Amino acid sequence: MSQEDNIVLYDTSKEIKINGNFNGSIIxxxxxxxxxxxxxxxxxxxxxxxxxxxxxxxxxxxxxKVAFSRKSEFIWNNLEExxxxxxxxxxxxxxxxxxxxxxSDSFPFxxxxxxxxGLYFDDSEYNFKIDHLDFFKGExxxxxxxxxxxxxxxxxxxxxxQRGDPVFYDCIIVxxxxxxNLKVSYDPFLNVKIDDKVVKxxxxxxxxxxxx
Amino acid sequence: MLLYENKKGxxxxxxxIGLNPFKKFVATGEIKENIELAESRFDLIESIKKLIENxxxxxxxxxxxxxxxxxxxxxxxxNKLHYHNTVYISLENVYRKFYYNIYSEYIEEIGPEVxxxxxxxxxxxxxxxxxxxxFFHIADIEKVKKIAFERLSSQNFxxxxxxxxxxxxxxxxxxxxxxxxxxxxWLLGELMDSRELSxxxxxxxxxxxxxxxxxxxxxxENSKLxxxxxxxxxxxxxxxxxxxxxxxxxxxxNWLYGEITSSADKLSAEKxxxxxxxxxxxxxxNIIITLKSVDALEEIKTxxxxxxxxxxxxxxxxxxxxxxxxxxxxxxxxxxIEEFLITINYLDFLKEDPxxxxxxxxxILKNIFHKTNGNPREIIKYLIQIFNDIIYSQENLEDIISxxxxxxxxxx
Numbered sequence: 001m002s003q004e005d006n007i008v009l010y011d012t013s014k015e016i017k018i019n020g021n022f023n024g025s026i027i028x029x030x031x032x033x034x035x036x037x038x039x040x041x042x043x044x045x046x047x048x049x050x051x052x053x054x055x056x057x058x059x060x061x062x063x064x065k066v067a068f069s070r071k072s073e074f075i076w077n078n079l080e081e082x083x084x085x086x087x088x089x090x091x092x093x094x095x096x097x098x099x100x101x102x103x104s105d106s107f108p109f110x111x112x113x114x115x116x117x118g119l120y121f122d123d124s125e126y127n128f129k130i131d132h133l134d135f136f137k138g139e140x141x142x143x144x145x146x147x148x149x150x151x152x153x154x155x156x157x158x159x160x161x162q163r164g165d166p167v168f169y170d171c172i173i174v175x176x177x178x179x180x181n182l183k184v185s186y187d188p189f190l191n192v193k194i195d196d197k198v199v200k201x202x203x204x205x206x207x208x209x210x211x212x
Numbered sequence: 213m214l215l216y217e218n219k220k221g222x223x224x225x226x227x228x229i230g231l232n233p234f235k236k237f238v239a240t241g242e243i244k245e246n247i248e249l250a251e252s253r254f255d256l257i258e259s260i261k262k263l264i265e266n267x268x269x270x271x272x273x274x275x276x277x278x279x280x281x282x283x284x285x286x287x288x289x290x291n292k293l294h295y296h297n298t299v300y301i302s303l304e305n306v307y308r309k310f311y312y313n314i315y316s317e318y319i320e321e322i323g324p325e326v327x328x329x330x331x332x333x334x335x336x337x338x339x340x341x342x343x344x345x346x347f348f349h350i351a352d353i354e355k356v357k358k359i360a361f362e363r364l365s366s367q368n369f370x371x372x373x374x375x376x377x378x379x380x381x382x383x384x385x386x387x388x389x390x391x392x393x394x395x396x397x398w399l400l401g402e403l404m405d406s407r408e409l410s411x412x413x414x415x416x417x418x419x420x421x422x423x424x425x426x427x428x429x430x431x432x433e434n435s436k437l438x439x440x441x442x443x444x445x446x447x448x449x450x451x452x453x454x455x456x457x458x459x460x461x462x463x464x465x466n467w468l469y470g471e472i473t474s475s476a477d478k479l480s481a482e483k484x485x486x487x488x489x490x491x492x493x494x495x496x497x498n499i500i501i502t503l504k505s506v507d508a509l510e511e512i513k514t515x516x517x518x519x520x521x522x523x524x525x526x527x528x529x530x531x532x533x534x535x536x537x538x539x540x541x542x543x544x545x546x547x548x549i550e551e552f553l554i555t556i557n558y559l560d561f562l563k564e565d566p567x568x569x570x571x572x573x574x575x576i577l578k579n580i581f582h583k584t585n586g587n588p589r590e591i592i593k594y595l596i597q598i599f600n601d602i603i604y605s606q607e608n609l610e611d612i613i614s615x616x617x618x619x620x621x622x623x624x
Contacts, residue, residue, distance in 0.1 A: 025346035040346035054345040071345075090346075099341070102349065143348070154347060172347075210350045 008182045009044060010087035017079075019045050025095050026050075027174055029152065031085040033057045034200065036145055036152055037074060042089075048082055050074040056145050056203050058121055065128055067118030067203045086182055088174055094186040101170040101188060102156045103142070110140045110157060116206040119144065119158075120166070120199060133194065136160045143210070144168060146192075147200040151175025153190055158202065166202060167191050219561050220570055226556055227571070227603050233552035234595040252537040253281075259531055261292055264440055264498050271492070271499045271526050273446075273509050276533030279589025282502040285533060286442045289500070297321050298440045303448045303484070310487045311424035314441070316401045318428065322435070327399060328385075330434050335386040338363070351387045364430070371422035377414045378427050384412055399427070425487075429494045439497050443488070446501035447508035452481035453515075485515060489523055506530065535586035541577050544588070545569060545595070571602055571609055576616045 009018050009026075021043050028037040028050065035057025043049040051073045058065040076082035090098075103110060119141070121130040137160050144158040146168065156170035168190040177183050192199055227233075263272055276282045283300075290298045299314075299321045306313035319327060332340075335351075338360040344350045360379045369375040385395035394412045398404060404417045418424045432439045491497060503509050509530055516523050536544065546569070553559045562568070569577060576598070584590035601612050 025343065038345040038347050040343060052345070099349070205348075207350075210344055210348050 007088050007091055007184055008086065009042065009089055010048070010084060011182055012085055013180060014182075017044060022089055024092070025090040025172075026087060027090065027152070027154065027172075028053070028087040029085045029174075030055070030057075030083050032083040033059065034147060036147070036154075037084075038145075038154065042087060044087070047078065048074075048076045048084065048087075054205075054209065056116070056205060058118060058123075058201060058203075065118070065121060065123065065126070065130070067116055067121070067201075069116040069203070069205050069209045071209065088182055088184055090172055090184055094172060094184065097186045098156070098170060098172055103140075103170070110142050111136075112142045112207045113204045114206050114208050116209055117204050118201065119204050120194070120202040122197065122200060131194075133160050133164045133166065137162065137164055141204050143205040143207070144202055145205060146202040148192060149175070149198040149200075155190070158204075165192060165194050166199070219564065223558065223561055224571065224602075224609065226558065227599070230603055231552070231556065232596060232599045232603060233548055234592055234599055251543055252540050253285075253533070256531055256533065257285075257288060257292060260289060260500070263528060264293060264296065264438075264500075267498065267528070268496055269492055269494075269498065269526060270528050271501060272528045273512075273530040274500060274502045274533055275504070275506060275509060275530045276502065277504060277535075277587070279587050280533045280535060281588045282533060283444055284588075285502070286444065289440070289442065293440060296438050296440050297435060298442060301441055301443045303443065303445060307480070307484070309419055309421075309424075310484055311421050311428060312401065312419050314491075315418060315424045315428045315431075318431070318439070319399075319401055322431075324396070324400060326435070327431070328396075330431055331382045331385050331399070334360070334382055334430070334434055338383070340386060353383050353387050356387065357383050369426055369429075371426060373415070374420070374422040374426045377416070377423065378430060380413055381427075382430075425490070432497055433495050440500060441491070441497065442500045442502075444502050445504075446512065447503050447505075449481050449485055450508060450511050450515075452477045454478075486519065489516065489519065492523065492526055502533075503530075536581070536588055536591065537586065538578070538581050541581045541586070541591060542569070542574070544591070545572070545577055548595075571613070572598065573613065573617070576613065579616065 008014075008016050009022060010016060010028075012031075021041070023041050026039045026042050028039065028042070029035075030037060035055050037050060037053045037055045039050045039053035041051060052071065053074050054069055054071055055074070056069045057067075059068050060066075076084070118130045119132050119136065121128070123129070140157050140159045142157050144153075144155050144166075146153050146155070146158075146166075151174050153168055153171045153173045155168035155172070157168075159167045159169065161167055169188065171187045171190045173185050173187055173190065175183060260272065260274070263270065274282060274285065276285075286298070286300050290300075297318065299317050301314060301317060306317070335356060338356045340351045340356055341349065342351070342355075357379050360383065361376065364375055364379065365372065381395050381398050384391050385399055386392075388395070391412050394404075394408060398409075398412060398414065398417060401418050403419065409415065409417065416423055418427060488499070491499065501512075503512070513524060513527060516527070546567075550559070550562065553561055580591055580594045584594065598612070598616055601607070602609060605612065607615075
């Protein structure tokens with residue numbers, strides 16, 4: 001079986017676990033912190049190991065939720081302790097589409113954040129909310145990652161329209177269908193209504209984390 | 213409703229405005245020629261095409277007398293060699309700053325879009341698309357440069373500093389959004405002052421010979437299309453090497469500088485020959501040279517032999533561009549008239565009788581052919597003359613035609 005066929009490498013709810021060393025563009029979702037790990041490798045056997053992955057999420061700091069992105073090696077020595085919900089390997093064809101549609105870095109009106117920051121966060125459980133969408137109305141911001149409903153999107157850029165809703169461009173979308181099966185797709189743009197309460201968070205990855 | 217139209221009269225009126233279907237009798241490398249070569253030359257074109265498509269790094273001599281259409285041949289080849297970048301080089305234009313001028317001509321032929329795609333492809337091969345965390349194209353410029361240098365330095369570039377700077381320019385062009393525009397200007401061959409050069413961290417612009425040669429080699433070898441240099445009037449090199457014995461110098465340099473073994477012209481001609489031969493180290497580059505005689509080719513070969521006997525093997529057997537055959541003049545005339553009718557938006561003229569030679573006739577064309585021995589340039593000269601008579605003289609068309617039908621008029 002080729003790597004392209006195994007897009008779902010690990011899924012706790014469907015009890016999928018494919019052993020092997022995988023390289024490419026890999027998205028892992030960690031359920032304890034509701035965080036996302038982006039990496040170019042993963043080893044799955046009796047243990048799971050991701051070297052040089054980038055974890056993105058919100059963490060508690062001084063009684064507040066603060067967005068973070070952290071480069072690290074992630075190892076779960078036994079699967080019972082593993083907090084990963086699922087791991088998907090994005091097929092090459094989708095990544096090619098994603099690569100081709102990326103905005104040129106030389107486009108002058110795109111905002112690159114230096115540090116990773118939370119653009120939007122809505123946690124009704126803790127009654128905590130961050131909403132900077134109005135501040136960025138009409139702007140284009142590079143490198144957003146968003147947890148939406150029962151899935152996530154990694155996009156090249158997000159624009160905030162005049163109603164204050166985010167429009168993601170050049171997106172890789174991972175989500176579950178009605179049978180709870182994981183699906184991966186590419187969309188040139190994804191329009192989300194913030195009032196629908198489907199967006200859990202939008203994090204803008206700081207360029208500092210990517211360049212260094 | 214128009215019942216009858218005097219089409220011949222209408223064409224004559226167009227001509228009388230002062231429009232001559234035959235304007236220039238010398239083709240140049242700058243002005244595109246749309247008219248194809250005459251039928252008798254189709255085999256020659258096919259032979260050239262076959263050699264260019266199947267061989268690598270050859271020098272193909274084309275021999276033809278004055279006015280046989282050597283320069284026109286370039287335009288036909290440019291149209292026929294679809295998968296090649298065909299570049300016209302006149303030695304007079306590239307006499308100084310040889311590599312820089314060749315590079316400029318080459319870039320003019322391929323255009324900035326293709327240049328961008330070549331530099332993009334190069335940077336991809338050098339690891340531009342390495343992704344951080346599997347998703348983010350954050351290219352490590354220093355790493356890309358290092359890979360590029362490792363790969364290219366094995367190809368025996370003479371000037372390592374030039375190679376380093378060219379890698380720097382290409383990677384800056386693709387990967388540094390803040391200096392991309394300046395890097396592109398540099399790659400397009402624009403002249404730059406030291407302040408602009410230091411901004412993109414380069415020492416020289418492409419006027420420096422080793423820089424122009426290195427970038428030419430890299431761009432040609434990485435172009436998706438094969439490349440052909442069409443060097444016209446190649447024997448000009450020989451004339452430069454030989455001092456003009458007939459001319460009298462008022463100033464004799466020997467009086468001031470003592471015995472001079474080589475003139476400045478001879479030295480630079482020798483340098484150009486060396487540089488042309490050095491182009492053979494560019495993989496996949498074919499060179500077509502045009503000469504007026506076999507003797508000139510033999511002289512060139514002797515000079516090449518003196519330098520490196522192995523280079524003689526790159527010279528292919530010459531192909532010959534002969535004068536028109538009789539059938540060609542009729543074909544040539546009709547194609548030119550058709551082209552003229554298209555430009556004046558009066559192609560309807562040929563609807564009734566597509567084979568007409570109006571306002572001339574077959575007899576006149578035959579007379580011209582015999583008078584000129586089929587030399588295309590001489591044929592055009594006569595056609596210009598006849599049409600000028602039709603346009604500007606007070607004589608009736610019938611009188612002009614009957615005058616030129618008489619062969620004696622050509623002997624005056």
